[in-house]
Amino acid sequence: MKKKLLSTLLAVTVAASLIAGCGAGSGAASPGSDASGTGMPEETSAGTEEVSVEAKENTGEIKTGGTLKIVTGQTPSIVGYTPEITTNSHIQFLRTAYDSLLFYDEDGKLAPCLAESWESDAEELTLTFKLYEGVKFSDDTDFNAEAVKWNIEQYQAAGRTEAANVDSIECPDEKTVVIKLKEWNSASLESIGFFIYYMSPTAVENNGVEWARINSSGTGPFVLKSFEQGVSIKYEKNPLYRVAGQPYLDGIDFTIISDAATIENTLVSGEADMISYTPIDTIKNLDPTGEYVLETNSNGVGVEMTGIIPSSAQEGNPFADVKVRQAFCYAVDVDTITAALGYGYYTVTNQWAAPNAVTYNKEVAGYPYNPEKAKELLAEAGYGDGFDTTFWSPAGSSNWATAICDNLNAVGIRAKVELIDGAKNGELMTGGWDGIMFHYASVGPDLGLFMGRHLDVAGSYYASGIQHPEDCIQLLNDIRIAPDEDTKVAKELELQKKIYDEYALFGKPLYITLIAGLKYPYVQGDNFAKNHAATWTPATCWLDK
Structure with missing residues (x-):
């Protein structure tokens, strides 16, 4: 019997999606709803009682x-040719004018778009998508199966990894797309379904890539008016947007400021x-x-996660010994450092996941602060007198690096x-290092996709500086070829335990980076960062003033 993952939605669910738009959810635009998300910190700063405000009750309609009007520090150089937009923080601009085949719902599950x-x-080895009928690009041309095929081919031509596993694309009719994969990879659904955004083939071919x-030229709720x-x-507003009555706003203006x-x-x-993408100091100053x-994100x-990772690839390097890596982890007082420098807003984690993610393994013990245990492990590894090393740190993180080094120096x-x-x-990050550096990682639930970029022998980031245990690589491959979601998640939980408790391979996770929108209470229905940390729902956003 074929093992299929069939996601055919009931008519009522489809109808709700058509009414609400991509991933908005039934509550996103409901009168009186709270669009603020979850995950508020228990404290805003040491010794300060939290003061927060709910998105205010609206007037009923x-x-x-x-x-x-949005102010941001994000500075894109390209806003319209989607295959060349590769930075997660720039998805906020993409989603304003473009759509993907799938989105994420409030529970973190893929949903129709x-x-x-x-x-x-x-x-x-196939992914088959059934498209909504009657969808138009902003240039009044049809969004259909051939448009999907053309866009995926542009991503392939641009060398995008999201489309690298696509072998062929067939369009049996205008609303059906059958994608044949080169090999089965459970991450391909997310890669193709969520990370590819659709442009009008006619507009691009007539006007050129520079234009x-x-x-x-997307199907999204808004059209680019000007870009400086x-x-x-x-x-x-895009007058051809597929959802009747949306978007609610007439326009969206981003002002870009670096300071x-x-x-x-x-x-x-x-x-x-x-x-x-509110700066942490601004949150500290204004939220209370x-x-x-x-x-903030709710699922x-x-x-993204920030951690500290020791080099382990070089023979003779102290960190090549797992006991030294474990000692390194025990030596750092993450709770105290993160509370002090993150002002109580960062969520501490001990693995490649946020605590509310489906791939968070509660059985991972991690390495609670224990300097005596660290000294003991160093002695067992032959480094009772300690050793010298270097912590490579960006200037903007020098206070974090200094605090961490104080802990490390205390154990030798x-x-x-x-x-x-x-x-x-x-x-x-790409070529290898000797010593310690910060570990920046997208810790989306799909470990086959995101952890693979670091764990694979030929991975894009950090892979040159770490070991690649065979059993970890095997689990990574098992995740990628998993025939169903339950099997995949079980393997992901197993990999978390092995990577951190057994090998301390990626060193010490510190915290989940706070990606947040800070707004006046009259801004409703935006869902910034809620369903996916890099996205929002501009179609359902409105101003209660």
């Missing part, structure tokens, strides 16, 4: 019109309604006032902080 249903067949980079790199990005203090002042002065709503999808791991710029940090 959704108000249409107006322009949402441009595709009303889909079928995954591990034995036949497409700074213009939009490093200054502003402005959108206006965190100026971003904060722009919100406080009322020149902006919302900050996207009770005048704003903090929106662990799309979040004499780490000296070496400040580096972004270019050098990228060089070490």
Whole structure:
């Protein structure tokens, strides 16, 4: 019998999706709903009682019109040619004018967007998508199966990994797309379904790629009105948007500012309604006032983790010994450091997942702060007198690096902080390093996709600096070829335990980075970072003022 993952939605679910738009959920635009998400911290700063505000009760009906003003520090150079937009934080701009086949719901599960249903067949190596009918691109051309095929081919031509596993694409009719994979990989559904955004083939072919980079031609709720790199990005309502009555807003204006203090002042002065990707110092300063709503991720999808990772690949390196890596982990007081420098807003984790994610393994013990245990393990490994090493740190994280090194030095791991710029940090991430560096990772629930970029022997990031235990690589492959979701998750939980408790391979996880929107309570239905840390629902956003 074929092992199939059949995701055919009931008519009532499909109808709800058509009404609400991609991933908005039934409550996203409901009168009186709270769009602030979950995951608020218990404390905003040491010794300070939390003060928070709910998104205020609206007046009973959704108000249409107006322009949402967002200030952000994110600076894209391309806003329209989707295969060349590779930074997660720039998905906020993509989602304003473009759609993907699938989105994420509030529970972190894939849900319909441009595709009303889909079928995954591990034995036949196929993904089959059924598309909604009547969808138009903003240039009034049809979104159909051939448009999907054309867009995936553009991603392939651009060398995007999301489309690398696609062998062929067939279009039996206008609303059916059958994608044949080169090999079965459980991550392909997310890669193709969520990370590919659809442009009008006609618009791009008629106007060229240069035009497409700074213009939009998607199926999304808004159309790019103007783009001034490093200054502003402005959108206006798409009159051809597929959901009747949406978007509610007339437009969305992003103002781009690099200085965190100026971003904060722009919100406080009322020149902006919302900050996207809010700087942590701004959250610390403004959230306790009770005048704003903090929106955060609620399901662990799309979040990022910061940790510290020792090099273990080089023979003779102390960190090549698992006992030294475990001692390294026991030596760092993550709870105290994160509470002090993260102001109580960062969520501590001990593995490659947020605590609310489906791939978070509660059986992972991790390495609670225990300097005596660290000294004991160092002695067992032959380093009773300690050793010298280097901590390579970006200048902006020097306070974190210094605090961590104080802990390490106390047990005999004499780490000296070496400040580096972004270019050098990228060089070490991809080419290897000797000592310690920060570990930045997208810890989305699909470990086959995200952890594989670091764990694979030929992985893109950090792989050159670590060991690659055969049993871990085997589990990674098992995850990728898993025929169903339950099998996949079981293998992912097993890999978490092995990577961290057995090998301490990625060193010490510190915290889940807070990706948040900070807004005035009158901003409703935006769901910033809620369903996926890098996304929002601009179609259902409205202003209750």
